[in-house]
Amino acid sequence: MAAAAQRLVAAVVVLVACLALPAARGLNITAMLNGYPDYKMFNKYLSETKVCDEINARESITLLVLGDGPMSTLVLDADQSLAGIKNALRLHAILDYFDPKKIRGLPDADTMTDTLYQAGGDAAGKMGNVKISTLDTGKIAFASANPGGKYEATMVKAIKQMPYKLSIMEISAPIEFDGLFDTPSATNLTRLLEKAGCKRFASLITSTGVLKTFEDAMDKGLTLFAPNDDAFDAKGAPDVKKMPSADLVTLLKYHALPSYNPKPTLKTVSRAMRTLASTASGKYNITVDTRGDAVTLNTGVDKSRVAATVIDDTPVCVLTVDNLLMPVELFGDAPAAAPSPDDAAPAPSPSVADASPPAPPPADAPSKPADHKEMKASSAVALRSVVLGALATAVCSFVLL
Numbered sequence: 569m570a571a572a573a574q575r576l577v578a579a580v581v582v583l584v585a586c587l588a589l590p591a592a593r594g595l596n597i598t599a600m601l602n603g604y605p606d607y608k609m610f611n612k613y614l615s616e617t618k619v620c621d622e623i624n625a626r627e628s629i630t631l632l633v634l635g636d637g638p639m640s641t642l643v644l645d646a647d648q649s650l651a652g653i654k655n656a657l658r659l660h661a662i663l664d665y666f667d668p669k670k671i672r673g674l675p676d677a678d679t680m681t682d683t684l685y686q687a688g689g690d691a692a693g694k695m696g697n698v699k700i701s702t703l704d705t706g707k708i709a710f711a712s713a714n715p716g717g718k719y720e721a722t723m724v725k726a727i728k729q730m731p732y733k734l735s736i737m738e739i740s741a742p743i744e745f746d747g748l749f750d751t752p753s754a755t756n757l758t759r760l761l762e763k764a765g766c767k768r769f770a771s772l773i774t775s776t777g778v779l780k781t782f783e784d785a786m787d788k789g790l791t792l793f794a795p796n797d798d799a800f801d802a803k804g805a806p807d808v809k810k811m812p813s814a815d816l817v818t819l820l821k822y823h824a825l826p827s828y829n830p831k832p833t834l835k836t837v838s839r840a841m842r843t844l845a846s847t848a849s850g851k852y853n854i855t856v857d858t859r860g861d862a863v864t865l866n867t868g869v870d871k872s873r874v875a876a877t878v879i880d881d882t883p884v885c886v887l888t889v890d891n892l893l894m895p896v897e898l899f900g901d902a903p904a905a906a907p908s909p910d911d912a913a914p915a916p917s918p919s920v921a922d923a924s925p926p927a928p929p930p931a932d933a934p935s936k937p938a939d940h941k942e943m944k945a946s947s948a949v950a951l952r953s954v955v956l957g958a959l960a961t962a963v964c965s966f967v968l969l
């Protein structure tokens with residue numbers, strides 16, 4: 569008796585530990601769907617919109633996939649807008665496990681489910697439930713639970729069942745509702761930034777012309793880290809008015825990635841990433857550190873939390889950060905000490921370009937040991953997570969046996 573109880577407790581503890589370790593789950597929906605050419609287009613959009621990263625991070629999901637025909641309909645309905653398609657794909661991901669057997673056994677005619685569409689982001693709290701029913705014809709059907717939602721999407725076949733983690737079913741038609749494809753637009757970056765409390769950043773990118781660089785990158789993918797207005801007054805923040813203009817341009821470009829990385833995607837990367845300031849040799853890279861739900865950007869000099877999402881308009885997203893991101897290549901020597909040589913020089917005008925030549929050598933020197941330290945630290949973290957992951961997987965499979 570006691571032994572059995574003890575075993576049960578141990579099993580529960582280990583199971584909880586397994587659930588808490590997403591790494592042990594290791595779902596890769598993209599790789600899984602690659603085995604089904606019928607859903608190639610669906611899978612392609614899942615990757616382009618990065619909805620795959622959100623699915624991989626979930627403990628329990630039912631994905632309703634579409635063949636290329638119905639998927640083309642959805643793309644047309646969305647006016648080919650990636651942001652609109654993203655909304656629809658998130659509506660097709662139900663945050664619970666349902667397979668045909670479970671659905672046929674459901675007590676109610678209409679079973680309401682929550683979807684990824686409602687989770688986080690702009691749609692948080694909005695309508696966007698999907699209802700499930702078994703029709704008189706015996707077919708399993710899905711519809712938007714919004715007023716007017718009709719059961720037009722029926723199950724074609726069940727594709728994969730991993731109770732109670734993942735279920736994939738093909739449906740005959742996309743689930744849609746009025747307003748599903750409405751998305752905020754990132755057409756005017758400055759206005760967006762001003763509204764989000766990043767006026768000073770907006771005005772700097774406009775006056776330096778960096779705005780144009782950002783706009784040019786928007787077609788291919790852009791992630792902008794916008795410091796809020798307070799960040800410029802924070803202790804240790806550089807005096808941007810005194811910076812040589814070339815350095816200021818670099819600093820501003822350093823606040824953007826030339827790729828689309830919404831917050832759920834940043835949570836899956838823990839490594840150095842290229843910024844718009846990055847050189848071929850990888851200078852001005854930024855390191856993304858993830859811990860649970862928190863994403864931190866590490867410049868080698870300072871760290872900043874990624875705070876809120878201002879806009880997610882695939883392939884562009886704007887996120888706010890608490891601090892200015894100070895690249896080690898520019899601010900490698902103690903940031904507080906940097907302005908003092910300028911102060912000593914009797915040049916009250918902002919054009920202290922002569923202050924820049926002596927700056928690079930001391931800036932370069934400490935950058936190397938800093939990089940080195942960081943690499944050692946990050947490889948230790950990586951090693952630890954590999955060991956932990958392996959341990960958890962081993963224990964989990966042992967208990968499940």
Ligand SMILES: *[C@@H]1O[C@H](CO)[C@@H](O)[C@H](O)[C@H]1NC(C)=O
Nearest residue numbers: 596597598599600602624836
């Ligand atoms: C998932 O699999 C795809 C295709 O095999 C691969 O390109 C991608 O990097 C994988 N993603 C993760 C998070 O491992």
Ligand SMILES: *[C@@H]1O[C@H](CO)[C@@H](O)[C@H](O)[C@H]1NC(C)=O
Nearest residue numbers: 755756757758759760762763
């Ligand atoms: C974008 O918004 C800013 C600030 O609201 C405004 O000054 C500017 O004219 C707008 N740009 C365009 C192209 O509409």
Ligand SMILES: *[C@@H]1O[C@H](CO)[C@@H](O)[C@H](O)[C@H]1NC(C)=O
Nearest residue numbers: 840841842846849850851853
């Ligand atoms: C910079 O980031 C890119 C993209 O992640 C990576 O391939 C490269 O190795 C990085 N370089 C350095 C020096 O960190």
